Each structure stands twice: as structure tokens, then as C-alpha cells.
Amino acid sequence: MAKLTKKEVQHIADLSNLTLTDEEIAKFTPQLDKIIEFIATLSEVDTTNVEPTSQTTGLTNVLREDEIKVDNMLTPETDYYKVPSILQNRS
Amino acid sequence: MNNIPLTIKETQEGLKSKKFSAVELVDSYLAQIKKHNDEYNIFLTVTEELAYEKAKEIDQLGDFSNPLSGVVTSYKDIFLTKDVRTTAGSKILDSYIPQYSGTVVKKIEQAGGIMIGKLNCDAFAHGASGENSDYGATLNPWNREYVTGGSSSGSAASVAANMSLISLGSDTGGSTRQPANFCNLVGLKPTYGAISRYGVIAMSSSLDTVGSLAHTVDDIEIMYDVLKGEDGLDGNVLNARRYTLNPRPKLGIAKEYFIDGLDSEVENMILDVKKTYEKMGIEVVEISLPHTKYMVPVYYIIQPAEVSSNLGRFDGIRYGNDRNSFGEEAKRRIMLGSYVLSAGYYDAYYEKAMKVRTKIIGDFDEAFKTVDAIISPISPTPPFKLGENTKDPLKMYLEDLYTTSANIAGIPSLALPSTFSKSGLPIGFQLMGPRFSEHQLIELGKKYHQEIDYKPKTAF
Numbered sequence: 001m002a003k004l005t006k007k008e009v010q011h012i013a014d015l016s017n018l019t020l021t022d023e024e025i026a027k028f029t030p031q032l033d034k035i036i037e038f039i040a041t042l043s044e045v046d047t048t049n050v051e052p053t054s055q056t057t058g059l060t061n062v063l064r065e066d067e068i069k070v071d072n073m074l075t076p077e078t079d080y081y082k083v084p085s086i087l088q089n090r091s
Numbered sequence: 092m093n094n095i096p097l098t099i100k101e102t103q104e105g106l107k108s109k110k111f112s113a114v115e116l117v118d119s120y121l122a123q124i125k126k127h128n129d130e131y132n133i134f135l136t137v138t139e140e141l142a143y144e145k146a147k148e149i150d151q152l153g154d155f156s157n158p159l160s161g162v163v164t165s166y167k168d169i170f171l172t173k174d175v176r177t178t179a180g181s182k183i184l185d186s187y188i189p190q191y192s193g194t195v196v197k198k199i200e201q202a203g204g205i206m207i208g209k210l211n212c213d214a215f216a217h218g219a220s221g222e223n224s225d226y227g228a229t230l231n232p233w234n235r236e237y238v239t240g241g242s243s244s245g246s247a248a249s250v251a252a253n254m255s256l257i258s259l260g261s262d263t264g265g266s267t268r269q270p271a272n273f274c275n276l277v278g279l280k281p282t283y284g285a286i287s288r289y290g291v292i293a294m295s296s297s298l299d300t301v302g303s304l305a306h307t308v309d310d311i312e313i314m315y316d317v318l319k320g321e322d323g324l325d326g327n328v329l330n331a332r333r334y335t336l337n338p339r340p341k342l343g344i345a346k347e348y349f350i351d352g353l354d355s356e357v358e359n360m361i362l363d364v365k366k367t368y369e370k371m372g373i374e375v376v377e378i379s380l381p382h383t384k385y386m387v388p389v390y391y392i393i394q395p396a397e398v399s400s401n402l403g404r405f406d407g408i409r410y411g412n413d414r415n416s417f418g419e420e421a422k423r424r425i426m427l428g429s430y431v432l433s434a435g436y437y438d439a440y441y442e443k444a445m446k447v448r449t450k451i452i453g454d455f456d457e458a459f460k461t462v463d464a465i466i467s468p469i470s471p472t473p474p475f476k477l478g479e480n481t482k483d484p485l486k487m488y489l490e491d492l493y494t495t496s497a498n499i500a501g502i503p504s505l506a507l508p509s510t511f512s513k514s515g516l517p518i519g520f521q522l523m524g525p526r527f528s529e530h531q532l533i534e535l536g537k538k539y540h541q542e543i544d545y546k547p548k549t550a551f
Binding site: 009012013015016017018019020024028031032034035036038039040041042043045047050051052053054055056057059062064 | 389427488
């Protein structure tokens with residue numbers, strides 16, 4: 001694994017919308033480098049044909065039921081609905 | 092009143108028999124806070140007025156039949172509490188006052204709980220020692236030279252120091268179980284999706300859970316039953332499926348747990364726990380969780396990735412101060428997250444970690460075909476001293492070795508106090524079980540504590 005450079009750390013800070021001082025960059029560079037070297041050990045694991053897991057509940061598309069209020073229908077024939085107004089008339 | 096009761100049952104019996112009133116209870120806890128909080132740095136906000144208001148209401152009602160009637164509760168400062176400052180332990184939110192309370196805060200209130208205050212924690216729940224709080228570290232009530240564990244540092248300390256009877260923390264990679272372990276308390280990390288996180292400041296959304304801390308397994312059970320269930324506001328929450336308790340449960344210990352970094356005192360305690368269960372006629376077998384050594388790498392990819400995304404909302408416009416107010420650890424994690432998600436590295440790190448996560452879940456599924464629960468260390472070492480691990484972030488991350496697995500797999504884990512180390516500090520272990528097996532773990536925990544004649548204790 002190539003050593004992390006200060007320039008790369010500056011790039012990551014930019015991606016993160018963080019403004020770092022020179023001292024912070026000097027401090028974080030070796031720390032992040034060491035952590036990245038450690039997490040890179042995952043490359044040893046064979047994950048051929050393994051599906052990634054992004055969550056553990058098994059739930060998909062949790063949505064509430066749509067409620068159609070017949071009262072708000074202008075006329076059943078037109079399919080148009082009456083909704084509260086969001087724009088006001090200028091006087 | 093002289094002695095504050097250490098269990099919900101004794102508290103409610105005292106209230107019912109008029110041995111003391113809820114107001115007197117609040118007096119006692121507040122006295123304890125006033126005496127020790129400056130020194131130990133446990134509470135960030137004490138809600139004295141609100142506590143008295145609620146206590147008076149309960150006394151007037153004179154009905155103590157709700158599950159948490161009169162139970163004085165403290166909250167990690169990551170739970171939104173309406174009109175009460177909520178900082179997440181970060182200077183970014185130094186003056187943030189939420190407009191609403193989280194679901195769990197409301198549930199505790201409806202169950203009769205009395206909020207006494209908001210607790211110190213590692214900023215945004217990033218840490219295993221409490222030392223990453225922008226408001227200074229919390230000292231361990233059992234010995235002030237030691238850390239409380241983290242990130243729910245104040246939650247554990249407040250119960251251990253008798254400043255509240257129960258407390259809520261959060262657990263993303265061990266943040267409830269590890270401080271429970273370092274402060275001689277019972278802690279529960281529930282199944283992912285068992286308890287709503289609506290109104291909890293998010294750290295890592297696929298791992299975050301709401302943790303409970305108390306002195307006894309009985310009290311943890313009461314808390315779990317109050318807190319669990321769908322609220323329609325956290326799309327990940329599922330009403331717990333009926334889990335059939337095995338009347339003759341079998342336990343396992345993974346051979347991969349016994350590594351070089353495991354302290355001999357912790358190792359001996361685990362072997363003692365095994366003997367204790369065997370004495371009760373419960374079989375304990377060796378199992379294998381082959382990907383154990385990859386827990387920390389998987390966790391320190393997925394978690395910072397989600398942190399970098401969740402903390403993106405703190406832009407200085409919608410909430411509090413600007414991004415320069417982030418502490419060092421938050422900056423480190425945001426950057427690590429941005430790195431593993433950035434173009435060119437996504438596949439090698441983030442995608443890879445999600446695939447290894449699948450394999451870890453597979454390991455547990457396999458193990459739970461033969462055993463009902465797994466005995467594991469919580470922290471590889473007894474509590475460490477303040478400042479001991481702060482210079483090397485990677486060393487601190489390795490503290491999470493045994494706890495992160497339950498979050499990665501989404502399974503419940505119960506942390507149980509066991510004994511004290513040679514230096515007089517608490518050590519304990521955890522029981523992990525399949526999804527929604529909380530009540531099985533609770534039964535096993537009760538049996539263990541009965542067998543060792545466990546008595547709840549506070550540090551002072």
C-alpha cells in the first residue's frame with residue numbers, strides 16, 4: 001500500500017468540507033496512513049460471489065399506505081383533487 | 092432518606108409503602124450530583140426543575156403501577172429532549188435546543204420515568220473511553236484515574252455514582268456495553284431495529300442502536316419491554332417477532348477470541364463464566380467465528396463512511412456552529428469515511444467491507460445452528476487509565492474488537508458485570524444471541540447473577 005501523502009489528506013479534507021491547519025494535516029497524515037494500512041487487511045478475505053450487506057433488517061421500501069380522501073375529489077369523473085392553496089392572490 | 096434503592100422494584104415498593112416520596116428521591120439523586128459532578132464531569136445539563144415537576148405529578152397521582160413510575164432516568168446527550176439543550180458532546184451543538192423529544196425519551200416519560208439530566212459522552216459518540224468529549228473526559232466513579240469507557244461515558248458513570256437509577260446510552264460498536272463493563276453495570280445492545288432511533292443524533296445508521304444501562308438484569312428487562320416496538324417514525328423498526336425460549340439453552344465460546352491482545356485477567360474471567368454455567372448444568376461448547384480478526388477493519392470502514400455522511404448535515408447553517416468546531420476524532424472519522432467512499436477506493440474498501448459483513452453474518456448464522464448464545468469478552472483489557480490510549484487512535488480502535496461484531500451482524504448483546512480486577516476495577520462479559528433473542532439472553536443473565544449471588548453496588 002502506497003504511503004498516504006499530505007496532498008491526498010488535503011484532498012480528502014476538501015471532499016469532507018473541512019478546513020485543516022498545516023499542523024492538523026501533519027498530525028492526521030501518519031495516523032490515517034496507519035489506520036488505512038490496517039483496514040486494508042480485508043483484501044485477504046475471499047469475497048468472490050458474495051453479496052454486499054448494507055443493512056441487517058431485511059426490510060425493503062418501508063412506506064406508509066397512501067390515503068385517498070374522497071372528500072377532496074372535485075368530481076369523481078375528472079380525477080382532479082382539491083388541495084390546500086400554497087399561493088396567495090396579490091391584492 | 093438514607094439509602095437510595097438500586098432497583099426499580101425496591102424504588103416502587105418504597106414509593107407505594109410511602110417510605111419515601113418521588114420528590115424525596117429526586118432530592119437524594121440531586122444531592123449526589125451536587126456533591127460529585129464537578130469532580131467527575133458526568134452531567135452536562137441537570138434538569139432539576141423538570142425533575143421536580145414530574146416527581147410532584149407522580150406523588151400527587153399516587154399511582155405507581157406504570158413500569159417506570161418514579162424511576163429517575165438520565166440520558167446520553169445524544170437523545171433529543173424538547174426544550175432541553177442537547178450537545179452530542181460536541182461544541183458544534185453547544186447551544187442546540189431541540190423542538191421535540193426522541194421516541195425513547197417519550198416512552199420513558201409515558202412509563203412514569205423522571206428525567207434528571209443529560210450526560211457527557213464522546214462527541215457524536217465517537218470513542219471507547221469518553222475522552223473524545225469536547226466537554227472533557229468523565230472520570231470513572233470506581234477510580235478517578237481510570238476512564239469510564241465510551242462513548243456512553245456519562246450514562247455508565249451516572250448509574251455507578253448513584254446519580255440516576257437507570258440511563259440510556261447508544262451502541263454503535265460497543266458504546267453501551269463497554270462503559271457498562273468498566274463501571275460494573277448491566278448493559279443491553281438490542282437487536283438492530285428493535286428500538287426506534289427517532290430523535291437520536293445519528294452516527295452510523297446501519298449500526299446505531301439505543302442502549303440501556305442499569306444495575307440488574309431485571310431492570311434491563313423492564314426497560315427493554317418499555318422501549319421496544321414500532322413507532323412509525325424509524326423505518327428500520329420491526330415489532331419483535333415471538334422468539335421461542337429454549338428451556339435447555341446451549342452456550343458457545345469462539346476459539347478465535349483467545350488472541351495475544353486478550354488480557355489474562357479477562358481471559359480467566361471468561362473461563363470462570365464457562366465453569367459457572369457448566370455448574371448450573373448448561374453446556375458450553377467451542378465454536379468458530381472465522382472472521383473475528385476482520386471485525387475492526389470492517390467496522391472502521393462502514394462506520395466512518397456512514398459518519399462522514401451523517402455529519403455532513405452540520406454545515407453551520409442549519410445547526411449550531413460551523414465545521415471548524417468539530418473535535419479531532421470527528422474530523423479523523425469524517426476524513427476516513429470520505430477516503431473509503433472516494434472514487435478509486437470505494438470498491439477496495441467500502442464495497443469490500445460490506446461483502447465481508449455478509450460473511451460475518453454467515454459465521455453467526457452458522458454458530459446459532461448449534462448454540463443459543465455466545466459468551467464473549469467485552470473489552471480485551473480491564474479499564475485503562477486516562478490518557479493511556481489517546482496518542483494512538485488505532486490502539487483505541489482495537490478496544491472495539493469484541494463489541495463491534497454484534498453491531499455488524501445486527502444481533503443483540505447483553506453485557507453483565509462479573510468480578511473485579513486485581514486493581515479493583517470492574518470486569519464483565521457479554522452474551523450475544525440471534526436477532527430478537529433478547530429475552531433468552533436476559534434469562535441466561537439472570538441465571539448467572541443468581542449463581543454468583545450478584546448484588547448491585549454503587550461506587551459511592
